[in-house]
Amino acid sequence: MEKNKKDTLVIGGHEFTSRFILGSGKYDPELIKAAVEHAGAQIITLALRRVNSFSGNILEHIPEGVTLLPNTSGARNAEEALKIALLAREAGCGSFIKIEVIHDSKYLLPDNYETAKACELLAKEGFIPLPYMYPDLNAARDMVNAGAAAIMPLAAPIGSNQGLATKQFIRILIEEIDLPIIVDAGIGKPSQACEAMEMGADAIMANTAIATAGDIVAMASAFRDAINAGRTAYLAGTGRVLDKASASSPLTGFLAD
Amino acid sequence: MTEQRTDHMKYMPGMEVLEDSDIGDRVIAAMKAYDYDKYTASDVKRALAAEYLSPDDFGALLSPAAEPFLEQIAERAKTETGKHFGNSVLLFTPLYIANYCENYCIYCGFNCHNKIRRAKLDSDAIRREMEAIAATGMEEVLILTGESRKMSDVRYIGEACRTAREYFKNVGVEVYPMNTDEYEYLHSCGADYVTVFQETYNSDKYETLHLAGHKRIFPYRLNAQERAIRGGMRGVAFAALLGLDDFRKDAFATGMHAYLLQRKYPHAEISFSCPRLRPIINNDKINPKDVHERQLLQVMCAYRIFMPFAGLTISTRERADFRDHVIGMCATKISAGVSTGIGEHSDENENEGDAQFEISDGRTLDEVIEGIRRRGLQPVLNDYVYIQ
Numbered sequence: 001m002e003k004n005k006k007d008t009l010v011i012g013g014h015e016f017t018s019r020f021i022l023g024s025g026k027y028d029p030e031l032i033k034a035a036v037e038h039a040g041a042q043i044i045t046l047a048l049r050r051v052n053s054f055s056g057n058i059l060e061h062i063p064e065g066v067t068l069l070p071n072t073s074g075a076r077n078a079e080e081a082l083k084i085a086l087l088a089r090e091a092g093c094g095s096f097i098k099i100e101v102i103h104d105s106k107y108l109l110p111d112n113y114e115t116a117k118a119c120e121l122l123a124k125e126g127f128i129p130l131p132y133m134y135p136d137l138n139a140a141r142d143m144v145n146a147g148a149a150a151i152m153p154l155a156a157p158i159g160s161n162q163g164l165a166t167k168q169f170i171r172i173l174i175e176e177i178d179l180p181i182i183v184d185a186g187i188g189k190p191s192q193a194c195e196a197m198e199m200g201a202d203a204i205m206a207n208t209a210i211a212t213a214g215d216i217v218a219m220a221s222a223f224r225d226a227i228n229a230g231r232t233a234y235l236a237g238t239g240r241v242l243d244k245a246s247a248s249s250p251l252t253g254f255l256a257d
Numbered sequence: 258m259t260e261q262r263t264d265h266m267k268y269m270p271g272m273e274v275l276e277d278s279d280i281g282d283r284v285i286a287a288m289k290a291y292d293y294d295k296y297t298a299s300d301v302k303r304a305l306a307a308e309y310l311s312p313d314d315f316g317a318l319l320s321p322a323a324e325p326f327l328e329q330i331a332e333r334a335k336t337e338t339g340k341h342f343g344n345s346v347l348l349f350t351p352l353y354i355a356n357y358c359e360n361y362c363i364y365c366g367f368n369c370h371n372k373i374r375r376a377k378l379d380s381d382a383i384r385r386e387m388e389a390i391a392a393t394g395m396e397e398v399l400i401l402t403g404e405s406r407k408m409s410d411v412r413y414i415g416e417a418c419r420t421a422r423e424y425f426k427n428v429g430v431e432v433y434p435m436n437t438d439e440y441e442y443l444h445s446c447g448a449d450y451v452t453v454f455q456e457t458y459n460s461d462k463y464e465t466l467h468l469a470g471h472k473r474i475f476p477y478r479l480n481a482q483e484r485a486i487r488g489g490m491r492g493v494a495f496a497a498l499l500g501l502d503d504f505r506k507d508a509f510a511t512g513m514h515a516y517l518l519q520r521k522y523p524h525a526e527i528s529f530s531c532p533r534l535r536p537i538i539n540n541d542k543i544n545p546k547d548v549h550e551r552q553l554l555q556v557m558c559a560y561r562i563f564m565p566f567a568g569l570t571i572s573t574r575e576r577a578d579f580r581d582h583v584i585g586m587c588a589t590k591i592s593a594g595v596s597t598g599i600g601e602h603s604d605e606n607e608n609e610g611d612a613q614f615e616i617s618d619g620r621t622l623d624e625v626i627e628g629i630r631r632r633g634l635q636p637v638l639n640d641y642v643y644i645q
Contacts, residue, residue: 141523171309176520249328250328251332251586252331254582255551255554256578256579257549
């Protein structure tokens, strides 16, 4: 099936060969270019707040051809997310937008209800919304119906590097949602990124794990390799060997005709 | 002499078209692409080991390559049934209220050219039948008619549902496919699940078997479950009459139909039925596509493993021992106290109309309950509440 085709990630009609989405926060801007290149990333997220604080300079550090994924961080509800998205568009950041709606300053957990509303508002404005969300199936369905182009469930609280704490729930989204599932937030190590990809996630978004590594460039490469390995394993179909057929048939011995 | 027949793919006047739905097309495309000969033992093993099964895994379990693994498939099915349904087995009785039919389906005892005694119970007779069934302790009834809009119109079926609500906690209908607003009406009368057998998903074959009548219109039947869900029905049941055409392809299409609708309408309750045409025993021409008990069990277990949360009803056409063995393994629902004739439940009613098919398990409710208990399972008469 899929195995013989070119394996690409399609989001909102746009095609990518890389399945690693890199965050741009917490870096020295000088290192962003090197990180993007070693990660093989084609999409980089960008907080609009930072675009403003750098007066556009951060954009200069992002290599040509990389798709910008501005986020709405700072939004506390759907209306604020829309305002930030419109500002991002004005700033020339394109149509992709990662919806982040958070009104909890301690854990920074996304508000699924407002996020679904924001998806609807932004989709109507012609954006390609990628909602960052807590992995809840009903909320994800609401976001799909509201016009999301991908779903970005968190693996663990943002910045926590705790790995796939929500694994079973992300797994349900992978099974049930017919859009790309991009695991976002909480991934601390390449092995965790690999595990998520092996399970069938379509892409990984990471920032802190790389930005706080001893060697940013080396860690970006390690993530790239881990994500590719996980993807290849997923496509290969993980093999398990069952016991050979048993001689007795306790369950099927009754069959006639 | 060639007779000009109605185009079976063209809707008749009054039939609702779901312009915005691609489910039917997707089911047919999936069935056409399904090549069961490509699967190997290792595909079957992988499917059996997968936590969640993909449609491709489902295809592997239905393939000839899976036949040597039937015992392991049954084990996995039993585990899934236990996880999702515990020890419970639901009971129901079908009630045939009319056997008039406007269709010419060459394999069916009710077809309009078959010279059988036709009957339609009036409201008093329906009430007597329901009283008699309810007196056995049964709490769920499935109302059936032959497929005649003229003789068993929607109002008539609706009234039967209203009466049924007085005697039963759960009311289903297995009648001709109808439009969304008609399903909505039946739901308002107390019906909450709809069973429609597609018979075969191969439209070319379908055309040769359904020579006349509304039933001839293949896509209208194919979209019945979606209209029923839109009409507010809680549950829908799917089935192919295995053995009419290539049973593996039909079973795959049935599973895909249920799978795609459940994804689109995640709130809908899904169930399967597994009727089959029996192969002729001692036939010299053994057909590899015949559905023997082994193949039937393979299909039932494949449904169970692919959609472990779905209900699965075991037909009264099967013998009692088969039925007793598959409950708890893959089937979750079993009929009891069955009569497929018209007006046979109440002593006061005359046996007015002939049966659609011969049943193989004529046990009463008490006898079936006893059979369930003997297997260490729990008979459940109702697990449901109707909300209008």
